[in-house]
Amino acid sequence: MIHLTRRALRTMKNSSALLSLILFAAAPQASAADGKLVIEAGKIVTLTGEVIEDGKIVIVDGRITAVGKDVDAPWDADVLDASDLVAYPGFVEAITSGGMDRSNENVDIAPFLDVRDSIDPVNVTFENYLRSGITTINVQQGSGCVIGARGHIVKPFGRTVEEMSVKPRAGMVLSASPKRGKSRATQAQALRGAFTGLKRYLEDTVAAAKAGDDYAKREAMYQGREPDEETMKGRDLDCSAWKVEGMKLVPRWEIDEKQAPLVSLVEGKIPAFIYCGGAMDVRVAIEIAESNGFLHKTTLVVSGDCDRAASWIAERGIPVIITGSLTRSEINEETDEMEDVFIPKAYADAGVRFALRSANSTTQSLAYQAARCVSHGMSREDAMRAISVTPAEILGVAKRVGTLTAGMDGNVVLYSADPFSVDGVVQRVVIEGEAVYDRATDSRVRHLEEGIAPDNTEQVDPRAREYAGDGEGDDGDAGEED
Amino acid sequence: MIAAVTLLTLSLPAAVAPAAGADKLVVFAERAFTAPGEVVEDALITIEGGKIASVKGGGRASGADLKAACVTAGLVDMSFRYSTNPNTVEQSSEVTAHARISSSLDLHARGWERALRQGITTVAAFPVDRNVIGGMGAVLKTGGEATLDARLVRGDAFLRGAMGSLPSSGNRPSGSRPANFYARRPTTRMGVEWEWRKAFYDAWQETQREEDDRPGRKELMSALSGETPVFIQAWATQDIRTAVFLAEEMAAEGMGTMRLVIDAAAEAWREPALLVRSKAAVCLPPLPAAGRTTDGAFMSMDTAAKLHEEGVPLALSAHSGYGSGETLAEQATYARRGGLPFDAALAAVTTVPATLMGVSDRVGTIAKGRDADLVLWNGTPFEFTTRPVGVVLEGATLVGGDTDR
Numbered sequence A: 001m002i003h004l005t006r007r008a009l010r011t012m013k014n015s016s017a018l019l020s021l022i023l024f025a026a027a028p029q030a031s032a033a034d035g036k037l038v039i040e041a042g043k044i045v046t047l048t049g050e051v052i053e054d055g056k057i058v059i060v061d062g063r064i065t066a067v068g069k070d071v072d073a074p075w076d077a078d079v080l081d082a083s084d085l086v087a088y089p090g091f092v093e094a095i096t097s098g099g100m101d102r103s104n105e106n107v108d109i110a111p112f113l114d115v116r117d118s119i120d121p122v123n124v125t126f127e128n129y130l131r132s133g134i135t136t137i138n139v140q141q142g143s144g145c146v147i148g149a150r151g152h153i154v155k156p157f158g159r160t161v162e163e164m165s166v167k168p169r170a171g172m173v174l175s176a177s178p179k180r181g182k183s184r185a186t187q188a189q190a191l192r193g194a195f196t197g198l199k200r201y202l203e204d205t206v207a208a209a210k211a212g213d214d215y216a217k218r219e220a221m222y223q224g225r226e227p228d229e230e231t232m233k234g235r236d237l238d239c240s241a242w243k244v245e246g247m248k249l250v251p252r253w254e255i256d257e258k259q260a261p262l263v264s265l266v267e268g269k270i271p272a273f274i275y276c277g278g279a280m281d282v283r284v285a286i287e288i289a290e291s292n293g294f295l296h297k298t299t300l301v302v303s304g305d306c307d308r309a310a311s312w313i314a315e316r317g318i319p320v321i322i323t324g325s326l327t328r329s330e331i332n333e334e335t336d337e338m339e340d341v342f343i344p345k346a347y348a349d350a351g352v353r354f355a356l357r358s359a360n361s362t363t364q365s366l367a368y369q370a371a372r373c374v375s376h377g378m379s380r381e382d383a384m385r386a387i388s389v390t391p392a393e394i395l396g397v398a399k400r401v402g403t404l405t406a407g408m409d410g411n412v413v414l415y416s417a418d419p420f421s422v423d424g425v426v427q428r429v430v431i432e433g434e435a436v437y438d439r440a441t442d443s444r445v446r447h448l449e450e451g452i453a454p455d456n457t458e459q460v461d462p463r464a465r466e467y468a469g470d471g472e473g474d475d476g477d478a479g480e481e482d
Numbered sequence B: 001m002i003a004a005v006t007l008l009t010l011s012l013p014a015a016v017a018p019a020a021g022a023d024k025l026v027v028f029a030e031r032a033f034t035a036p037g038e039v040v041e042d043a044l045i046t047i048e049g050g051k052i053a054s055v056k057g058g059g060r061a062s063g064a065d066l067k068a069a070c071v072t073a074g075l076v077d078m079s080f081r082y083s084t085n086p087n088t089v090e091q092s093s094e095v096t097a098h099a100r101i102s103s104s105l106d107l108h109a110r111g112w113e114r115a116l117r118q119g120i121t122t123v124a125a126f127p128v129d130r131n132v133i134g135g136m137g138a139v140l141k142t143g144g145e146a147t148l149d150a151r152l153v154r155g156d157a158f159l160r161g162a163m164g165s166l167p168s169s170g171n172r173p174s175g176s177r178p179a180n181f182y183a184r185r186p187t188t189r190m191g192v193e194w195e196w197r198k199a200f201y202d203a204w205q206e207t208q209r210e211e212d213d214r215p216g217r218k219e220l221m222s223a224l225s226g227e228t229p230v231f232i233q234a235w236a237t238q239d240i241r242t243a244v245f246l247a248e249e250m251a252a253e254g255m256g257t258m259r260l261v262i263d264a265a266a267e268a269w270r271e272p273a274l275l276v277r278s279k280a281a282v283c284l285p286p287l288p289a290a291g292r293t294t295d296g297a298f299m300s301m302d303t304a305a306k307l308h309e310e311g312v313p314l315a316l317s318a319h320s321g322y323g324s325g326e327t328l329a330e331q332a333t334y335a336r337r338g339g340l341p342f343d344a345a346l347a348a349v350t351t352v353p354a355t356l357m358g359v360s361d362r363v364g365t366i367a368k369g370r371d372a373d374l375v376l377w378n379g380t381p382f383e384f385t386t387r388p389v390g391v392v393l394e395g396a397t398l399v400g401g402d403t404d405r
Helices: A006-011 A015-026 A124-131 A184-210 A215-222 A260-266 A279-291 A306-316 A343-350 A366-375 A380-385 A389-394 A443-450 B004-009 B110-117 B189-208 B217-224 B237-252 B272-278 B303-310 B328-337 B342-348 B351-356
Strands: A036-045 A051-060 A063-068 A078-089 A091-096 A134-139 A147-150 A152-154 A165-167 A172-175 A272-276 A298-302 A320-322 A327-331 A338-342 A412-415 A426-431 A434-438 B024-035 B038-048 B051-056 B066-073 B075-077 B120-125 B133-141 B152-162 B230-233 B260-263 B281-284 B314-316 B374-377 B388-393 B396-399
Touching (some): A051 A078, A124 A134, A124 A443, A134 A389, A184 A215, A184 A279, A279 A298, A366 A380, B024 B374, B066 B388, B075 B328, B075 B351, B110 B120, B120 B152, B133 B189, B133 B217, B152 B217, B189 B217, B237 B260, B272 B303, B281 B303, B281 B351, B303 B342, B314 B342, B328 B342
Parallel strands (some): B024 B066, B075 B120, B152 B230, B281 B314
Antiparallel strands (some): A078 A412, A134 A152, A152 A165, A327 A338, A426 A434, B038 B051, B120 B133, B133 B152, B374 B388, B388 B396
């Protein structure tokens, strides 16, 4: 029996949510019930430079144990026959706010929030990810913030966030471009203010501890925080940019929960994703990250003309996630001629590592976005890397996802043909050894591709009722029903 | 294999410039798709005076001015919508058949060049959908000297109309709030249908009574007789039905047989038999994300393929990227992904729209005497991994720009 929360029941009234629920409930569950699966694929593209014809992928307890032509498989493993399909590692979405119930918190500085409370497992976004072969998704709050909530890396399968979880508290969003109601100047000041505020708070807390004030401790107890062996201790602040003397006096569990996530950030313990809407925001983003010691954990989420600052980003050695249009055209002010820029190539030429994002206006396919890089002269390998290995590195999960090699999570996408071609469609998806998607039983793909809606699920739009004649019987055709 | 690189090394400043070396230009392509179903291998296309002088197979790349993996005719977008601003539609009345888009075009707008850079060399311009009958559409080239003389291929190419909710959107009945201009008809689909019917009946009756010419009567009668095609927007099934039924009604009354081209017919896939019966052609809008598009219409990925199988004449459009940001070449690629055969995809962005607009004697194919409008591709067209890398417009070259947005 599927447990439904009140909100899930409410959203079920929305037919798309209902559809997704049907799909999720109907999808074959846990085909590798004993935890062992062998995929026999016509071709395996491991994305480590190796292509294996007629090979096997062995997955035990959710992890790949062997990939190759002549590998031993457990005698009792389930076999997935994919002899006419091509296997790729599941693709990685570097950042998205999809699948969240409203993606922006109105509070300027809100790192104490966690998107896990906002992820809706039955959101149709996750279903679309699955049928596009995207198996690892970094869900972060939107760009409408100064410092946003902590994000969560999930897989697009499961009925609760816990089931979907790949990595909790996986980074934090900051925005260098102004949120609604702010100018660029006030946005930058608010960002700087968050960190000077943190420093002042820590100094005040140390001063209070020196004076024997136990307010912080009482507050921590009041909030019901539970200390463990590690957090009972005070220790020096591990920030490379600035110091607070006497932090040993403050047990870590006593640090206010509104400030604690920022401490993790300046200590370089979690990744930062900084939104930049244009080249001028890049300077602010780098200044904030550099002056607070987390530049090495920073990824810029770029759009607009940020590529103008590509060489500057390259000097810092930090990667970018390209959002929005992959091309832009501008008018040369001197010659008045139109010039076009293919943005991924601009970053590649400057030596900046980049990840692509799936969303364009028509599809949610990382493969098509990568294919466009090929059309602009980049190599297939470089294009593939931007949707697999590079985003996995950015998210800090490169030891788990991004290639098909022993030791990685058992995330495999089985394509009918080359993912970059018009004939390539996702036929099967395996996540952590479970066969979770089969195109043959995907009722929504038939709706999207052939217009065949599942029975009783088509949205009833009162404006779209069909014309049934004018009642005067003077036009036989008009009165006809099909 | 000649890669994009070959072409890019030739790259001139990205602008339309006269071809190097006077009036003659020779283009080499490993494969020239001269018309749907026709391929010339190792083609040498000779251009003189802005027209194609000859097309020969089995040629050599050496000596050619431009080289590419593949070549097609310049693309044609008959629902280009160079401006979707409602202010481009005359709103003093809901029926302005006498209005001519050609008298209000801003030929210096950058949108034309963006289209050209995507490989679109010929487009239709028309009052989009703020009126029930917006006026007369024109066919233009997207580049060249910015004058109507230089760019106009055919004025008064079709009468533009719109069904559905859009011609009435923004209008409201006069009532509680102080009346302004938008307190006007029509306010519903019923009203849109009524205005359409009334316009043609009035024009027809006035003609029968030999009354004095009223602005627009001539244009409406030309459309009613089938002399000028009617390019009518209808996204949803119910609106496609309305457009067809109204044409059938007027034919049954002996008023004339319209030539219908249904624009933005997202839901045409639901009743292709209706379109076959009425001999209507279709111009599809850009493929939307998750199927839902304007007016609540649902467009499935195989819409183009289905219509093609049923034999409905089919054109594709990118609506100048409005709402989708994607190019006409990409729309053709999505149609291929939905099952449309290559030759039908090529036809849908070249010969079919050229024929529907009555300009196929000049554009849409690569043949002797046609306008020298070519798209140079860095591989087989309409794949996700290829794109237009060069454009020739009436013998002038545009090379080296990125061509998608």
